[in-house]
Amino acid sequence: MTREQKQLVKDTVPVLRENGVLLTTHFYERMLTHNPELKHVFNMGNQTNNKQQRALAMAVLAYAEHIEDPSxxxxxxxxxGHKHTSLDIRPEHYSIVGRHLIASIQEVLGDAASPALVDAWTVAYNQxxxxxxxxEQKLYDQQIxxxxxxxxxxxxIVRRKVKESAEITSFYLYPSDGGAVADYESGQFISLRLFLPEMNLLQPRQYSISCAPxxxxxxxxxxxxxxxxxxxxxxxxxxxxxxxxxxxxxxxxPAGTFVLKDSPSRAKIFISGGVGQTPLLSMVEKLSLADSESTGQILWIHGCRNEAVHAFKNxxxxxxxxxxxxxQHIFYEQLDSADASVHTGVVELSLIKDEVLKDGADYYICGPAPFITKQYEYLKAEGVPSESIHYEEFGPASLSLN
Known part of the structure; x- marks a missing residue:
């Protein structure tokens, strides 16, 4: 890109901050209208709740802000890239996205989209x-x-289907070709797709692997x-x-970057809400297979509504x-009977502060976005460095805490 083109892209940052979601909403509507076959690729639920639009707006803004050094x-x-490879996104999809993104910039900005600005964003997008x-090709190469x-x-093939609680069921998946299964890092996820008759679409969803390799x-x-x-x-x-x-x-x-760090001697604190425990369970199971003499302190903290919906309790x-x-410490919002081993209410780390705050510990948080934000802000306020706090938000990223 020329210096002038980079400056034109940077000049759009205020517009993107103000109207980024408007742009990305128009983009997705345009692309899925002209290329309806992509409805089989995208999670249409994230289109309905606007998560995908917000996530793309944040990504475009970040790119414009760092156009001088995208590295x-x-x-x-x-x-x-991990999300994309798990959805089988290929280079040809980028061509389609680029065509509709540039057209959306022209249509949303109108007269403000000068030919020079359109050219600058075309070069920027191709870059x-x-x-x-x-x-992503490197990630595909690693997988193969x-x-x-x-x-x-x-x-x-679903070989076993096991009810874990009133709400959560486990599915044990074995390759139908009888071949081997690729190893993975605890905390990673797979994408699974099914045909939905209600929508007349194939639809993918991403699910954490809930067991150790x-x-x-x-x-x-x-x-x-x-x-x-x-x-x-x-x-x-x-x-x-x-x-x-x-x-x-x-x-x-398997794909994903929310994985167990290689730090055997450090304390590890796992904090989950609801079904957010699934990637953390894989991590804890892996640690339980290790030599306990070389493993640091492990603390499991989990919150859910009540005992009936508490999966993997046993x-x-x-x-x-x-x-x-x-x-472990368990928090139930509804406690039917007295239980000294269970806390009443939502997860409050301050109630177990002495066990939670450990020098040099690694923290892993997974659950709904408000749950993650609450635990993260508590740990930061108590002096835990951000590089020691790792979190996974299900769906398109909307949190930027680190």
Missing amino acids: VLMPVVNNI LAALMSGH NEKGGWTGWRPF NGEYYRISVKKEANGTHPNGMISNRLHDHIEEGDSVEITA RLSELTDSHKHLN
Whole structure:
């Protein structure tokens, strides 16, 4: 890009801050109208709740702000790249996106979209597309080079379907071709897609792998949504209501950047709300397989509405009994009977401050966005460095806490 083009892109930053979501909303409506086949690729639930529009607006703004040196965005590029490879996004998709994004800039800005500005953003987008697709190709190469690895969608069989609580059911997925399954890092997710008759669409959803690597299968643990008619809940509820043992589903290879850090001697604090415990459970199971003498203190903190919806309660008790460094605290918003081992109410880290605040500890948080924000802000206020706090928000990123 020329210096003048970079300046033109930077000059749009105030407009993007003010009207970025308006632009991205117009972009998605335009693209999905002209290229309806992409409705099979995108999570249409995130279109309905505007999460995808907000996430893209934040990404475009960040790119414009750092147009002088886009390399500073590599952690973000890496995170998005993992999401994209799990959805089988390919270079040809970037061409379609670019065409509609540039057209949207022209249509939304109107007379303010001068030919020079359009040219500058065209060059800028092509630069970003090359950066993204190049990084994603490296991720695809890593996947295919793994033992049992693959790219794209691969059929798996549901061998076991296990009810874990009143709301959460686990699905044990084995490759239908009888081949090996790729290893993964605890905390990663897979994408799964099903055909939804209600929408006449294939729809993908991303689910954390809820067990430690085992070389045989992947386990996902899925919450049944109360509002099953909303697109965001349709795949989860179809898994609960229509997918049985022996049925086939399609999934992509494990991906994701929210993973257990290689720091055996450091204390690890896991903080989850509701179904947010699933990636953390994989981490704790992996740690429980390690030599307890070389493992630092492990603290499991989980909150949910009540005992009936508390999944993996017995599993965590087993792990706690077998691993001398693992302790747990449970919070129930509704407590039917007195239980000294359970706290009443939502997760309040201040109630267990002495156990939570450990020098040199790593913190892993997963749950709804407000839950993550609350725990993160408490830890920061208590002096925990941001680089020691790791979090995963399900769906398109809307939090920028670190």
